[in-house]
Amino acid sequence: MMKKTVIEKIWENHVVSREEGKPDLLYIDLHLVHEVTSPQAFEGLRMNGRRVRRPDLTYATMDHNVPTINRHIVNDPISKTQMQTLEQNCREFGIELADIDHPDQGIVHVIGPQLGLTQPGKTIVCGDSHTSTHGAFGALAFGIGTSEVEHVLATQTIWQKQPKTLQIKVNGKLGFGVQSKDIILAIIAKFGVNAGTGYVMEFTGEAIRALSMEQRMTICNMSIEAGARAGLVSPDMTTVEYLRGRRYAPQGEEFEEAAKRWLALATDEGATYDKTLEIDAADIEPQMTWGTNPSMGSGISGFVPSPDEFDREADKESVRLALDYMGLEAGTRLTDISVDYVFIGSCTNSRLSDLRAAAEVARGRKVQDHVTAIVVPGSQTVKQQAEAEGLDKIFTEAGFQWRESGCSMCLAMNDDVVPPGKRCASTSNRNFEGRQGNGARTHLVSPSMAAAAAVMGRFTDVRELAGVNQ
Amino acid sequence: MEPINQFTGVVCPINRANIDTDQIIPKQFLKRIERQGFGQFVFYNWRFDDDGNKREDFILNDPKFADAEILVAGENFGCGSSREHAPWALLDYGFRIIIAPSYADIFYNNSVKNGILAVKLTDEEVKTLLGRASVPGFKLHINLEEQSVTDDSGFTAYFDIDPYWKKMLLNGWDEISVTLSAEERIRQFEEKVYGKQYS
Known part of the structure; x- marks a missing residue:
């Protein structure tokens, strides 16, 4: 029998129609919807008198615009309209919605896995490039x-x-x-922001197998930052155990049956890929970006590079523009860069284990006076779980603000904005110009590195702080 | 969407690689619930300063490039967020054609679905065009049927395009209608997988 990758297996299971000279028509098992990229789609349905074919395979939440303080005061009337429009659309077309008051509300890529909607072997789409997150389960997302x-x-x-x-x-x-987070940042720094363009990535190897589901989600989440629309990890027992007992996962005997099917989806021993890239986990140190795309980064022991260090004309120019925007001098030691804002959150790093890692560093320390630091849990459930463990207390005692769930300062569509010229250590996924606010300067880091930056007031190798037990 | 085949227009060069969709249309403009009207916000943070005044040094603010309908840019154009507001904004502003060495996958798909032809040329060809287009009024002729890009002084390049996307652009098809015309196959698939009919 032909050896297949998990990618090929999922693909074959979903082809509705295949014809020469055309793309395949693929069936979608789960469609996640949020308020920003859906209103025009529902309007299109209405204009053409069309219905939603499978409302039972569609699930919506609001996350991009929602306030993370004063939950019910949406200052921007246009944001409010967008949220109300989603409510109306879900009602009209019969779609389940976790709205602002719902206990399941949260970032769409946090709640899908948490509810067990995300499962191995599924095809999953959402009007959001970080849908790749769900690939951690061995889904094509x-x-x-x-x-x-x-x-x-x-x-x-x-x-x-x-x-x-x-x-x-x-x-x-x-x-x-x-x-x-350091693994995926190191991969992008090494192979570039378009290494994955035209590909689906599968993450393999000893270091990936050793990761928890939440850690795998962080890696798959940023596949898109390496250019790949989807990135995934073959299902294994870690995947199965994560899903056991989740609300939308199969239950009882059905779960055991499903688990067998899921495990069989893993890439066959000896299957071949169109391309393979390798990296050694032992070579990876805590990472930090210095530029305006996610490949412009290095280990924390590094320095801001000079445009002259790059061979290609286009790269020299990109680096020159990046340093200018970021207000950085070539040759600066990364640990000499100070921070004004710290954001711990986003679909990349807002899950319970992320908050635990950050709290471990924050415990018993104080956020520097010149730093504004906010922690935004990925969902209401994560928030409750964190509070049950007392993580909120650790953060607030250290001087971090403890917020309600949403996308928040990752893209600053709500009121959580980094002011012009200010520098932010962020656990999110994009350091593009203006992403966190017009003129804002974003440095991408892991949750524990972000917490370390908050308490030191500058970027710091988290390994140097005593009491870090990971 | 509007069909497209032969197109002639003035070219605007933006010599940058990795232009992401946050630059093409910043997030504060994603809150509208319509598809129209995004053109006024295209490249907003490059066109306007913090006080909303035009930045004179940005090429789109140069009156000599006001009529541009073809955008030439560096590699990996449209990376980042999946926001379709990016092609909506480019189209609404007046760009029907984009030329770059490479595109992010989602942006490329989104463009085709809005009748924007995103042409892939080699690094060298794009470099030539970026140079020639720095002279205001420089025009290019695009022929989708022949898959060619030409100017009036001897430049000719041919580009690859997936035959399915080509047909869609040439005909201006509404993809949902195309799919629904083969709905029977979707029904059969659902019958097989779910043992049930949904329409």
Whole structure:
């Protein structure tokens, strides 16, 4: 029998129609919806008298615009309209919605896994590029545009050209104080922001197998930052045990049956990929970005580079523009860069284990006076779990603000904005110009590195802080 | 969407790589619930300063490039967020054609679905065009049927495009109608997988 990758197996199971000279028509098992990229899609359905084909496979929440303090005071009337529009659309088309008052509300890529909606072998789409997060379960999950959202609502299918496969093998074991965020940042720094364009990535290797589901989600989340629409990890017992007992997962005997099917989806021994890239976990130190795209970063022991260090003309120019925007001098030691804001949150790093890692560093320390630090749990459930463990107390006693769940300062669509010229240590996924606010300067780091920056007032190698036990 | 085949227009060069969708349309403009009207916000933070005044040094604010309908830019154009507001904004502003060495996957899909032709040329060809287009009024002729890009002084380049996307752009198809015309296959798939009919 032909050896197949998990990517090929999932693909084959979902082809509705295949014709020469056309992309395949793929069936979609789960369509996640949020308030920003859906209104025009629902409007399109209405204009054409179309219905939602499978409301039972569609699940909505509001996350991008929601306030993280004063939950019910949405200052921006346009944000408010967008949230109300989602409510109306869900009511009209019969779609389940976790709205602002719902106990399941949260960032769409946090709640899908948490509720057990995300499962191995599923095809999952959402009008959001970080849908790749769900790939951690061995699902084929990718972001789509609003036209495609409308197409999936109307037909439960999508036209897709079969992607090439790219294996990213992370060999060996991670060192002390190094988190899964550091793995993905190191991968992007090494291979570039378009290494995965046209591919679906599968993360393999000893270091990936050793990760928890939440850590795998952080890695798959940022596949898109390496150019790949989807990134995934073959299902294993870690995957199965995470899903056991979750509300939308199969229950009892059915779960055991499903678990067998899920495990069989893993990439076959000896299957081949179109391309393989490798990296050694032992070489990865805590990472930090210095520029304006996620590949512009290095280990924390590094320095801000000079444009002259790059060979290609386009890279020299990009680095020059980046340093200018970031207000950085070439040759500056990364640990000499000070911070004004710290954001712990986003679909990359707002899960319970992320908050625990940050709290471990914050415990008994104080946020520096010149630093504003906020912690935004990924969902209401994460918030409650964290509070039950007393993490909120650790953060607030250290001087961090403890907020309600949402996308928040990752993209600053609500009131959580980094002011112009201010520098932010952020656990999010994009350090683009203006992402966290017009003129804001973003440095991407792991949760424990972000907490370390908050308490030291500058970027710091978290391994140097005593009491870090990871 | 509007079909497209032969197109001639003035070119605007933006010599930057990795132009992300946050630059094409910043997040504060994603709150509208319509598809129209995003053109006024395209490249907002490059076009306007913090007080909303035009930045004179940005090419789109140069009146000599006001009529541009073809955008030439560096590699990995449209990376980042999946926001379709990016092609909506480019189209609404007046760009029907984009030329770059490479595109992010989601942006490329989103463009096709809005009738924008995103042409892939080699690094060298794009470099040539970036140079020539720095002279205001420089025009290019695009022929989708022939998959060619030409100017009036001897530049000719041919580009690859997936035959399915090509057909969609040439015909201006509404993809949902195309899919629903084959709804029977979706029904059969659902019958097989779910043992049930949904329509």
